[in-house]
Amino acid sequence: MISTTRDRYVSKRIEAGLAKMLMASALAASFMAPVSVMAAEEEKVLNIYNWSDYVGEDTVKNFEKETGIKVRYDVFDTNEILHAKLLAGKTGYDIVVPSAQWGSMQIQAGVLAKLDKSKLPNLVNMDPVIQASLAKLDPHNDHLVSWLYGFNTVGINVKKVKAALGELPMPANSWDLLFNPKYISRLKSCGVSFLDTPSEVIPQALLYLGKDPYSKVPADYREAAELLEKIRPSVTLFSSSGYINELANGSVCAVLGWSGDINIARQRAIDAKNGNVIEALIPSTGGTWFFDTMAIPVDAPHPSNAHLWMNYIMRPEVQAGLTNKVFYTNANLGSLKYVKKEIVENKSVFLSDADKKKMFTPLPQNVDIRRLVTRIYTQFKTGI
Ligand code: N2P
16 A cells, blocks of 8 residues: 555554554553552541440540551531531531531432441341331431430439429429420520521420421411420520530529430539539420431541541440430440440430330421521521
8 A cells, every 4th residue: 555645644643543542541650550559458537427425435446446547537517507508518527517407408319428338347246126116217227327316305404493483383294394484484594405407406395385396387387486485585595515514513493305406414513523413304295216327428438447437436335435424325236235334224325115106206397397497496506
């Protein structure tokens, strides 16, 4: 074949192009190699975002010692805060701890990663009853691993509440202390705190009115708003974490809070020997559970370390360490023998079977109801 000058020129251009492409792919390969090695070894860091006052004494320290992984630990105190961050994405966190009904919404939104269960052999320790109930929100338990669970209730400073009530006897229904104007108006003088989170306060108000706490009927929410308007003048603080110390040191005498947090306040008052007797009342007319779970954001930078953490937490003695420090129940069947006797016997940590039957399990809400809940709560809090 006779090649023309133009042909030779074209073939030279093609060769040069090929050489460039080869060089480029060799370069790309040399840049990519360290990335794949890095992925296999994963940087020794784990970024955790958990509720405040919600971990054992040595949980983090022992994990770091054993694995050489450095834990960076940030805290939040409402599901709303965590949810907004997860939906915005790029949180930088490897482990987050949503309540299960929020986790379910996050799974729907595609922001939580599917777990690699081959890395979680300790899942065998988890109570099949709790797993089955979580599976209603997270099919096949593919994304969420139980951390701790507890319930919403009334916490009181026994002596201060009795003094403020005067001749009024303690009500049989502990929720009357917060939702019946006759009682709460007296407690205002010693300080009343409500959780600062719409998704926990509104269901409790609905329940007090005898409604479904996760109602889908807007008229129910209007009734809840009316009830809250009546008691608003007596609420002196909105807090989802600081209230623990306020209750322990006597700055408030009654709270709508979380069962374990109120027991933490009780323990802090005992340790401080300040004379305050704090009690988490049993919601004998019914209340709402929460089931908090570990999950891995879909864009977590250290997913292997996150699996290591989850599996470590599910060791019976490690999960017992959480309960021993923060007074919430865990779903680890083998852990009970490591839980302190006085905690096992504390009926506001481990509810009796009769009390358990009166508790409601939270359900995810659709966007319209969540907007309504937020609006009513904001009106309640700001008094507008
Ligand atoms: C942590 C309380 C978390 C309970 N202090 C509510 N999910």
